[in-house]
Amino acid sequence: MSQNIEETPLAELVAHENYDIDSLETEIRADRYCKQLLKHFHRWLLEQQRRQALDAGRLAAGADYFLRDFLIGARRQNIFNATSEHLRQFGGNWYIVNNLEPNSAELEPMLLGAALFYAYCAEQNLFSAEVAKEIETIARQSAFFSDRIEGFHQLQDDGYSAWNQACSLK
Secondary structure: OOOOHHHOOHHHHOOHHHHOOOOHHHHHHHHHHHHHHHHHHHHHHHHOOOOOHHHHHHHHHHHHHHHHHHHHHHOOOOHHHOOHHHHHHHHHHHHHHOOOOOOHHHHHHHHHHHHHHHHHHHHOOOOOHHHHHHHHHHHOOHHHHHHHHHHHHOOOOOOHHHHHHOOOOO
């Protein structure tokens, strides 16, 4: 772990086993590798997808939040084992309850950034193209996520339990 992550070969950054988490040390390793992999993703957005710098940065930051804060930090899951359900749980529950003022304008680039990250991984043969498409489909369900945010803002009394069950993290 003493190797500088900036000098880590791409083959090591994309080795799926480096994202398996079973201890604090492996969580930190996965987080550091993911951060470097996101730099490659950002470059792909700029160079291959021809995104404007601001847009590429916004999408990469959105993917970063989903991957490093939710999958690695909160769920302690390997980023290469992600499913469309993980993105649905992220945007429909976790993001909402873990932010002071959840809103669709902030959430949208996170969802689209995550979907593009998995499209990038599928293009590099690091991830299933089929699952990447499923993730993209979920990311584009803006009405679902808007309704979840609005429903959360309107919670009263003991309504949280029913709201939570409609898009559970379990």
